[in-house]
Amino acid sequence: MTSEIVEQAPRRRRVSVKALPQHNRVHNRSLVLQALFHNGAMSRADLARHSGLTRPTVSVLVAELEADGIVSEIGQRADVRVGKPATLVEINADAFHMIVLDLSSADRFVGAVVNLRGEVVDRAELEIDGAVGDDAIARVIRLGERLAALTTRRILGIGVGSPGIVDDQGVVREGLHLEWFDLPLKQRLKEHFRVPVRVANDANVAALGVHTFRDVPGLSLMVITIEHGVGVGLIIGGSLVEGEQFSAGEMGHVTVDSSADGSEGALCTCGRRGCLETVVGARYLSDRVAGLPAQERDAALRSAGRALGIVTAPVISALNLNEVVLSGPAALLDGPFAEAALATVKARTLSAVGRGLTLRTSGGDTDLVLLGGASLVLQAELGVS
């Protein structure tokens, strides 16, 4: 037991430091930006009410943000009844651009230039062509350069969703498909592009994308990405759950062995058999249903959805989650797969758990990892989440 603990990579410790005036300023600035980000245009009085800051503090912060070009006045409120009409300010969405990269696809790296509202300004992608290790990194850098050439504003930062286990220093500790081991991806990109860089696990990043840019009720959600692997991003109480070894949400290699004939299930990339990934992973699943008549195809998809429901039910129940989003190929997930997954979770949990539960697919929304990349940068650079 002791040796096991010693072998584990050290986890960060949160140390509490005394708040300094400049910390307060940064914090207050992020309170103002956070309010504007989520509410759109507001008056300074609204901002004071919303942030709990005093009017004079808000005015000073707004003046600073205006000078930086991040917020601008957009005229006066139309619906004023008495007194001097309030001037509204809002975030200038095009004050900066962000470069965002989604490295989660099996065959290509996808990227975009987005503005502060997460709106895609331009896109680019690059075939992976089987590249691994350093060759794969070279391709990521080439895609980043292509996107940098497409930006027309100052670059706030680069946000990356990478497959594998990624620590809080942006080191890909283990990315099997790209053969990345202890790769300091964040450092490599920072040295090349000379702008702030954030890197996190692709499923976690997708969850952040949903949390920040897609309207979901509540502060907790689970995003399950079903691509060449199966990833789970968990947000509890508004915060991403990373886990002690940065592998929270790892469910792809939980053994399910759903084979009806009692055999051990298909061989998985991890070297074991019958993992959830071999049952619901997009590659395996599309191979299994290829060419099947409609009825058999639906039955196969339902069976895979059921396997996902069996693995996720205890987690959904234990955390009392209301919101589960399945992200992956719509042709596989929409319909029988998602229906069976939801029915299985409901059948295997107390009605109090299932009643509030919404399980939906992202409906072909393929930008979740890109948006999450923007969320990483916004959070790090402007304190907006």
Ligand SMILES: [Zn+2]
């Ligand atoms: Zn496995």
